[in-house]
Amino acid sequence: MELCEGEDLSTILERGALSIDEARSIAGQIASGLEEAHEKGIIHRDLKPANIKVSSEGKVKLLDFGLARTFDDGNSSTEVSAETMTAPLWTTPCL
Numbered sequence: 001m002e003l004c005e006g007e008d009l010s011t012i013l014e015r016g017a018l019s020i021d022e023a024r025s026i027a028g029q030i031a032s033g034l035e036e037a038h039e040k041g042i043i044h045r046d047l048k049p050a051n052i053k054v055s056s057e058g059k060v061k062l063l064d065f066g067l068a069r070t071f072d073d074g075n076s077s078t079e080v081s082a083e084t085m086t087a088p089l090w091t092t093p094c095l
Helices: 009-014 020-039 082-086
Strands: 052-054 060-062 069-071 077-079
Touching (some): 020 060
Antiparallel strands (some): 069 077
16 A cells, blocks of 8 residues: 555645635546546545645645546446545645
């Protein structure tokens, strides 16, 4: 399993509200990560602040695809295989 340094978003939010720029950056990176997962046929199904890691440089990483499912045509879904869950979803480095 990859070691991702940084804080999870739930810990960050406990300190108070994010600035508009921080929120926009984090939300955009989450959307990009989900878009790439969806393009690969993967639905996360457990997206929450505790499953989002933010590095000190502001890079976002989506974690815990344990409940994820794959889809082919939007009508059928199957459990994600171990191969799919360990494949990199996008190229943003985990810092």
